[in-house]
Amino acid sequence: MRDFSAGHELLSINTATVRKQWPLDRIIDECARRNVRAISPWRDQVATVGLAKIARQLKETGIVLSGYCRGGFFPAADAAGRLAALEDNRRAVDEALMLGAPCLVLVVGSLPGALTGSPAYCDISRARGEVRDGIGAALEYARQAGMPLAIEPLHPMQAADRACVNTLEQALDLCDELDRGGSGALGVAVDLYHVWWDPKLEAQIARAGTERLLAYHVSDWLLPTRDLLNDRGMMGDGVIELKKCRRWVEEAGFSGFSEVEIFSETWWQKPGGDVLDTCIERHMRVV
Amino acid sequence: MRDFSAGHELLSINTATVRKQWPLDRIIDECARRNVRAISPWRDQVATVGLAKIARQLKETGIVLSGYCRGGFFPAADAAGRLAALEDNRRAVDEALMLGAPCLVLVVGSLPGALTGSPAYCDISRARGEVRDGIGAALEYARQAGMPLAIEPLHPMQAADRACVNTLEQALDLCDELDRGGSGALGVAVDLYHVWWDPKLEAQIARAGTERLLAYHVSDWLLPTRDLLNDRGMMGDGVIELKKCRRWVEEAGFSGFSEVEIFSETWWQKPGGDVLDTCIERHMRVV
Numbered sequence: 001m002r003d004f005s006a007g008h009e010l011l012s013i014n015t016a017t018v019r020k021q022w023p024l025d026r027i028i029d030e031c032a033r034r035n036v037r038a039i040s041p042w043r044d045q046v047a048t049v050g051l052a053k054i055a056r057q058l059k060e061t062g063i064v065l066s067g068y069c070r071g072g073f074f075p076a077a078d079a080a081g082r083l084a085a086l087e088d089n090r091r092a093v094d095e096a097l098m099l100g101a102p103c104l105v106l107v108v109g110s111l112p113g114a115l116t117g118s119p120a121y122c123d124i125s126r127a128r129g130e131v132r133d134g135i136g137a138a139l140e141y142a143r144q145a146g147m148p149l150a151i152e153p154l155h156p157m158q159a160a161d162r163a164c165v166n167t168l169e170q171a172l173d174l175c176d177e178l179d180r181g182g183s184g185a186l187g188v189a190v191d192l193y194h195v196w197w198d199p200k201l202e203a204q205i206a207r208a209g210t211e212r213l214l215a216y217h218v219s220d221w222l223l224p225t226r227d228l229l230n231d232r233g234m235m236g237d238g239v240i241e242l243k244k245c246r247r248w249v250e251e252a253g254f255s256g257f258s259e260v261e262i263f264s265e266t267w268w269q270k271p272g273g274d275v276l277d278t279c280i281e282r283h284m285r286v287v
Numbered sequence: 288m289r290d291f292s293a294g295h296e297l298l299s300i301n302t303a304t305v306r307k308q309w310p311l312d313r314i315i316d317e318c319a320r321r322n323v324r325a326i327s328p329w330r331d332q333v334a335t336v337g338l339a340k341i342a343r344q345l346k347e348t349g350i351v352l353s354g355y356c357r358g359g360f361f362p363a364a365d366a367a368g369r370l371a372a373l374e375d376n377r378r379a380v381d382e383a384l385m386l387g388a389p390c391l392v393l394v395v396g397s398l399p400g401a402l403t404g405s406p407a408y409c410d411i412s413r414a415r416g417e418v419r420d421g422i423g424a425a426l427e428y429a430r431q432a433g434m435p436l437a438i439e440p441l442h443p444m445q446a447a448d449r450a451c452v453n454t455l456e457q458a459l460d461l462c463d464e465l466d467r468g469g470s471g472a473l474g475v476a477v478d479l480y481h482v483w484w485d486p487k488l489e490a491q492i493a494r495a496g497t498e499r500l501l502a503y504h505v506s507d508w509l510l511p512t513r514d515l516l517n518d519r520g521m522m523g524d525g526v527i528e529l530k531k532c533r534r535w536v537e538e539a540g541f542s543g544f545s546e547v548e549i550f551s552e553t554w555w556q557k558p559g560g561d562v563l564d565t566c567i568e569r570h571m572r573v574v
Contacts, residue, residue, distance in 0.1 A: 111526060117510045122526045128486065155513070157444040159484035160508055160526045170486045197446035199415065199457045221447060223404045228444070228512055239398060239447045241407045 001247050003244045004258070004284055010143065011283045012038035012066035013230035013276065014217065014261035015045055018227040021272035025049045025057055032061040034276055038257045040067040041227065042216075046099070055098050066257040067189065067215045068092070068101035068205065072163070073109035074134025077120035079113065080134060089138040093147045102256070103150040103214040104142065105189045107163050116159035127164045135186070136178050143185045148215040151175065157228045168195050168204040175212055182211040190249065191217035191261065193232055196240045202248050210253030216243060218287055228264045234278060236286035246287065258287055288534050291545070291571055298570045299325035299353035300563065302332055302550035308559035312336045312344060319348040321563055327354040327502075330379060333386070342385050353544040354437065354476065354502045355379070355388035359450070362414040364407035368399065369417065376425040384466045389543070390437040390501040391429065393422065394450050394478045395443045396466025401448035412449045419527045422473070423465050423511065438462065438499040439476040444515045455482050455491040462499055469498040473527035477536065478504035480519055480550065484528045488534050497540030504548045505574050517550045521565060523573035533574065545574055546552055 006008060015027050022030065023044040023099055027247075031039055048055050058064070065072070076082045096104040108131045110120035135149065142149050151171040154163035165171050172190045179186035188208055195201055220238030225231050235242055246258065254276040260279045267275050291297060300323055302314050309317065311332040318326055327457065333341050345351070358379040370421045373487030383391040395418045398406035408414075422436065429436050438458045441450035452458050458475045466473035475495055482488055492500070512518050522529055547566045554562050 022300070114510050114526065119510065119526060122528055124484070124526075124528070155444065156484040157440065157512070160510055164484075166484055166486065174343065197443040197451075197453055199451075199453065223401050223447060225444070225515055228515065239401065239406060239411075241409055241411070241503075 001250050004287055006284070008280045008283050009037055010258055011036060011280060012040055012259040013279060014040040014067070014069070014259050015268070016042055017260055017262045017279065019045060020268035020271040020277050021275070023049055024054060027272070028057050028063060030265050030272060030276055032063060034280060035105060036063070036276070036280070038064050038259075040065060040069055040105070040261070041068065041099070042069045042261050046095065051095055051098055058099060062284040065099055066099040066259045067103050067105045068096040068099060070105045070107045071138065071149065075109050075112045075130040076087065077112045078085070082134065085134060085227060086137050087255065088133070093138070093142045093145050096147050097145055101147070103187070103189070104149040105150045105152050105215060107152055107154065108135065109164050110153070110164040111160055111164060118157045118158070124159065124164050131164060132174060135174065139178055139186055141267035143183070148184060148214055149186050150189040151186070152191055153194055163173040167198055167200070169200055172204060172208055172212060184211055187212040187214035189215035189217065192240050192242065192245055193217070193219045193221060196221060196245065201245070205248045207254050208252055213249060213252060213254040215259060216249055217252055217254060217259045219260065219262045227265070231260045232264050232266050234267065235260070235282040240287050258283065288537050289343055291574055293571070294312060295322070295567045296324055296569050297545055298323060299327055299544035299546040300566060301327040301356070301546050303329055303356070303519060304549045304554070304566065305559040305562050306332060307555035308562070309451055310336055314556065314559075315341070315344050315348060315350060317559060317563055319350060319565060323350070323563070323567070325351050325353045325546075326505070327352060327356055327392075327546050327548070329356045330382065330384070331383065337472040338382055338385055345386060345435060352386055352394045353546045354390050355383040355393045357388060357392045358425065358436065359393040362399045362417040364394050364399045369421065373424050374420060376421070376427050380425070380429045380432050383434050384432055388434070390435040390436045390474070390476070392439050392502060394439055394441065395422070395452050397451040398447055406447070411446065411451050418451060419461060419464065422461065426465055426473055430470075435471060435501055436473050437476040438473070440477055440481055442481040454487070456487055457497065459491060459495055459499060471498055472562055474499040474501035476502035476504065479527050479529065480504070480506045480508060483508060483532065492535045492539050496568060500536060500541040502546060503536055503541055503543060504546045508550045511543060514552070517552050519549045519551050521549060521554065522547070524567040529574050545570065
């Protein structure tokens with residue numbers, strides 16, 4: 001297992017972690033100042049500052065991406081919606097290429113309209129079928145572009161509105177169905193916040209292996225958790241066995257960055273510099 | 288599939304649904320007044336009124352139990368705690384017998400102390416081992432007493448503090464390990480609120496079959512869900528495919544009551560009679 005205690009060379013900051021404090025260009029500067037070598041930005045953050053400007057800034061600072069957030073949200077109420085989703089995923093692939101991302105992370109979506117409280121239908125099996133078809137279609141484009149797609153299983157508490165892929169096993173079954181050979185074009189993003197509870201986690205991480213493990217995200221599960229979306233904990237403040245899980249991932253062959261992704265109204269209220277400094281300190285001590 | 292539209296003979300009310308409005312004796316009277324044939328009471332509600340009094344009242348009203356809530360919470364910080372948990376489970380078995388329950392529902396517990404925010408340890412695998420051993424020990428007593436134990440898989444968002452059995456597959460694996468022959472002494476309680484999201488749900492319900500399906504609970508998953516514990520929806524107000532899931536359960540051989548269990552600060556604020564009337568109406572129309 002790699003030694004994280006002496007430095008933070010393998011730390012990546014998912015830029016949602018300080019999204020309410022700073023725009024993305026400032027986040028990149030603050031990361032560069034702290035010798036953070038990698039980030040994972042969100043499309044809306046990139047769009048606000050400008051894609052070309054962010055690409056240039058990354059080049060200047062030498063900061064690389066550990067992933068690009070995000071593609072997905074494939075299910076739609078009708079054929080026009082599904083086509084629009086596919087086109088949007090192609091644009092996301094293009095942007096990921098521009099920024100030199102190692103993969104495009106997919107939050108696959110679920111019941112169309114559920115995020116606004118009015119789902120067009122409630123058949124989650126149908127949504128899962130649309131997700132399979134949507135990833136399949138996006139994969140054709142992404143494969144030609146040379147941009148790997150990383151399916152992120154989301155916690156079952158987000159199954160209705162954000163992602164109907166909810167276990168690592170289910171994500172890997174999808175990978176095997178759509179990319180039989182394990183070409184490297186399709187894999188998974190393992191975010192411990194979403195999967196830590198799974199009794200099959202260790203076995204499925206081993207099954208994933210180097211070919212499928214494209215990204216690794218850390219945060220922590222708080223007691224109590226007060227919100228289904230924005231109450232993630234800083235590493236060390238919750239119950240997730242971070243070191244044990246990292247050992248599983250590294251034993252399966254993963255050698256990439258460990259990406260901190262914390263959606264938290266609590267941490268979004270703190271000064272951004274304090275948040276980044278805490279991420280670095282916890283990464284060295286408890287991740 | 289059984290026809291629920293003409294009456295509510297197959298409805299059971301889990302008495303937590305109106306626990307903040309009324310004590311248990313009043314709940315039983317209100318159920319009897321509405322020709323509700325079955326309830327599933329909680330131990331603390333029984334204790335408040337008195338076990339003998341409740342047993343007598345059930346006999347007088349002819350109301351039967353669809354289950355008794357609950358045993359479980361097996362993991363503990365030390366051996367004395369585990370022994371105390373086992374003794375408490377034996378008392379729960381005795382009470383279930385006194386009340387003529389068809390099964391004792393198990394909420395198995397997880398990291399000891401997590402409910403109060405201070406877990407004695409964070410190793411969920413260890414908790415799962417203690418749960419297996421605890422159920423095994425309780426089963427010896429329950430089997431002799433003739434009281435089936437029903438393992439209830441809880442939603443993964445409650446994995447840290449309430450139950451480390453989080454999928455139907457995991458619960459059935461435990462049943463097969465501890466009760467190889469399918470004797471009827473050990474099975475599962477399928478609460479759709481906890482398992483509706485599971486991509487393997489249909490297959491695992493079929494696997495469970497008549498021998499293992501001891502209880503069936505309904506409510507609904509709201510969009511948005513504002514609390515991890517007490518924001519369940521009334522049937523029909525959320526996204527769970529209630530009729531589809533009931534078909535799966537009945538095709539697997541289940542012929543028992545359909546039990547409404549709604550933990551909801553919203554519904555706890557309404558008059559108890561309105562809640563019961565709504566349960567009956569929804570049960571006939573959407574369950």
